[in-house]
Amino acid sequence: MDAIVVNQLSKTFRVKVKDKGLKGSLKSILKPNYRTIQAVDNISFRVEEGEILAFIGPNGAGKSTTIKMLTGILYPDEGSTSVMGINPTAKRKQLSYQIGTVFGQKEQLWMHLTPYDNFKFFGAIYDLKEEEAEARIAELKQVFELEEFINTPVRNLSLGQRIRCEIVVSLIHRPKILFLDEPTIGLDPVVKENIRTLIKKMNREYKTTIFLTSHDVGDIEKLCKRIIIVNHGSIVLDDSMENLKYHYLNRKIVEVKLRDAMDMTEEDGITVIKSKGCNLKLEVDTTKKNIADALKLIDADNILDINISNVPLENIITEIYKENRQTKA
Amino acid sequence: MRKYLFILKATLMESLQYVLNILLGFITFFMLLFVFMNLWEYIYSDSVNLISGYTKEQMIWYVILTEMIWFSCRNPTLSFQISNDIKSGSIAYSINKPYHYIAFIIAKHLGEIAIKSLMFMVAGLVIGYCFLGAFPVIHLYQLPAIILSFLFGILINAFLKMSISVLSFWIEDSTPFHWIYDKMIIVLGIMFPVEVFPLWAQPMIRFTPIFVVTYGPAKLIIDYSNSMALQVLVSQLIYFIISLSLLLFIYQRGVKKLNVNGG
Incomplete structure (x- = not known):
């Protein structure tokens, strides 16, 4: 079954353009000028359940916009998306129970609470029953080896420990798909490797579909079997990692x-x-x-x-x- | 509902880390109280028993109570956090969670001000008692209306502040609007009761948020009457509905605007 189906998806943004200097600023108040940017341009792809996909591209390529449309945050101008059979824009709340998101540069944990309190909190957000949340925390604690710092306030954790907790928080409600946006940014090579191993383990044990964006080639090479490269809003390559390497080998x-x-x-x-x-x-x-x-x-x-x-x-x-x-x- | 109670609880736990910061906020609270208590003491010393229908004790308790409300309700979450979430785009990461962003902020706000309100209440009552030698007389039957009016006041203030903050979807900086609102409450709603203002201005002031946020709840403690309680609660109910509808309307429109700017 396909976890994600994207069909001829397009999205444009209107950005205000201003001339130089004070004169330009005054002019833009009286007569604002706008430029249309094609962020995503007619892209189509499918992601199978349980697949680990690298969705990469240079800055401004349209990756983030695509993820935001897949998670129901942005509305497409044209085309359609289906995530676990749900239309993200029409049923954003329903979809939120099916997906998890980790943004390496944006923490969702509450810094003054311990990881355990955070997990309980997110368990409640996702309507898990008390005993269900406890069981899930115990399970994830073991898989992600959190025993040592589960009761230490998040603000006192190292970046690697925090990212591990971020991933656990996004898994608390057993999402079918996990969107990982630069999960290893700023981490040292040992911790990076550790996180990659955990992501692989999670994919293997829970059959979670992983949609990964990263500028770190190590992440892509070690985790993904398939790669989609986007640039200027269009897909420039959609191939298996094996083919890509073979082609260039x-x-x-x-x-x-x-x-x-x-x-x-x-x-x-x-x-x-x-x-x-x-x-x-x-x-x-x-x-x-x-x-x-x-x-x-x-x-x-x-x-x-x-x-x-x-x-x-x-x-x-x-x-x-x-x-x-x-x-x- | 359970999730919002959890948000409130988590915030409450987090705010316990900031007790020292709250104590620093007491400096301005004490300074303002000191100035106004001495000001009214001086004015009433001129052998005047009543000013605009208020005794000295009522007037000083009015200032203490309105200050208590105002200092308790002040919370950067309502102004800076929402504006920053919108401007930085962080709001995108909140709206794909299974809760309503507005309800999330309200639960967070209530969790953040719970400890602070308690501390300001104790401090205000102690200062008032030390200065005047007695507490305002409250009968048990008056309590439900008084408590309800305080809760309404806190919520209406939150809705209005949030409505200003969500304007950040359209404007670069909502701070000037917060400044106008805050100063209006401080000057017209904390320092003097509505009756002190000229007769022609009073009806206008009664239509402003001052009547429902600070004046109403304080008035019910210092000079309770059933008719006043009814007037305050009905006004608050109307304000509650209008301010919440306004907030949700602006927010819904704004989220669509985010869709235009996002990415």
């Missing part, structure tokens, strides 16, 4: 440490990314030149060390953003 990064410095000339299929002293970094397009042929251009006796790797996902995504920008231009 024909390009390899070759890093060579040389005994003596050498001048490497670029050829068709070989791009010199960096050449500094005895260190050389090349990108080889294997559809045009295979690795063995590329390496033949370097004297084997001159090679001290060599490392061949795939193009980082971050570079792939940046490239897709750029490609789209150039196409639009």
